[in-house]
Structure formats: structure tokens, C-alpha cells
Amino acid sequence: MRTKTTIRIPPALSARLADYAARKRVSxxxxxxxxxxxFLSPDGSERLEAALxxxxxxxxxxxxxxxxxxxxxxxxxxxxxxxxLTATPPLPDTLQAAAQAKGKERYExxxxxxxxxxxxxxxxxxxxxxxxx
Numbered sequence: 001m002r003t004k005t006t007i008r009i010p011p012a013l014s015a016r017l018a019d020y021a022a023r024k025r026v027s028x029x030x031x032x033x034x035x036x037x038x039f040l041s042p043d044g045s046e047r048l049e050a051a052l053x054x055x056x057x058x059x060x061x062x063x064x065x066x067x068x069x070x071x072x073x074x075x076x077x078x079x080x081x082x083x084x085l086t087a088t089p090p091l092p093d094t095l096q097a098a099a100q101a102k103g104k105e106r107y108e109x110x111x112x113x114x115x116x117x118x119x120x121x122x123x124x125x126x127x128x129x130x131x132x133x
Contacts, residue, residue: 068125069125073125
């Protein structure tokens with residue numbers, strides 16, 4: 001058994017209700033009934049809060065993982081640059097062209113090796129973590 005209830009809503013909201021009901025191919029009464037049931041449900045807000053808390057926890061863990069990976073990458077680059085700057089002597093002008101050619105060749109090899117490593121799914125951060133355990 002159903003009870004008839006008359007309510008007054010603003011024209012803009014009435015238009016939105018009619019549009020939504022038409023798009024979903026349900027009656028306006030069904031839309032209002034579902035909305036009221038959801039709104040008046042005693043645990044509806046608690047379920048929403050729990051779902052949001054789970055999503056926020058997942059995002060927090062993901063952000064922490066990203067932060068750790070970025071930190072490891074930054075430290076690896078910084079350590080390499082420091083080592084390179086202290087271990088590599090400056091070259092005389094006569095050897096600059098040959099050194100640049102060799103550097104270009106090495107860089108291309110580096111990019112190819114990096115591409116292969118990424119294609120395999122190997123990550124420096126995971127390697128560092130496994131090496132330190």
C-alpha cells in the first residue's frame with residue numbers, strides 16, 4: 001500500500017527531476033522514493049564515510065609509495081652526479097670532439113638499456129628495497 005504525499009519544490013528542481021526520470025526511464029515517484037530512502041537511511045552517511053575513508057587510505061598509501069620512489073630516484077641521481085663530478089677529470093680542448101661523440105654513443109646505449117628495463121617492469125626503487133633487506 002502506498003500513501004499519497006504532496007510536496008512543493010522549486011521549478012528548476014522539478015525540471016531536473018523530470019529530466020533525470022526521463023533519461024533513466026523511470027517514474028518521478030520512483031526517483032523521489034529512492035532519494036528519500038537513501039537520505040533517511042540511518043546508516044547511509046556511515047556507509048558513505050566508510051567508503052570515503054577506504055578510498056583516502058588507498059590514496060594515502062599510493063602517495064607514500066610515489067614519494068618513496070621519487071626520493072630513491074632523486075638520491076640515485078644526486079649520488080651519480082656527485083661521483084661523476086669528483087671522478088671525471090676535465091678534458092683538453094683537443095679531445096672534446098671525440099669525448100662528445102663517445103658521450104652521444106653511450107647516451108644512446110643508456111636510453112636503449114633504460115627502455116628494455118622499463119619494458120621488463122624492473123624498477124630501481126624495488127631493486128634498492130630488495131638490496132637493502
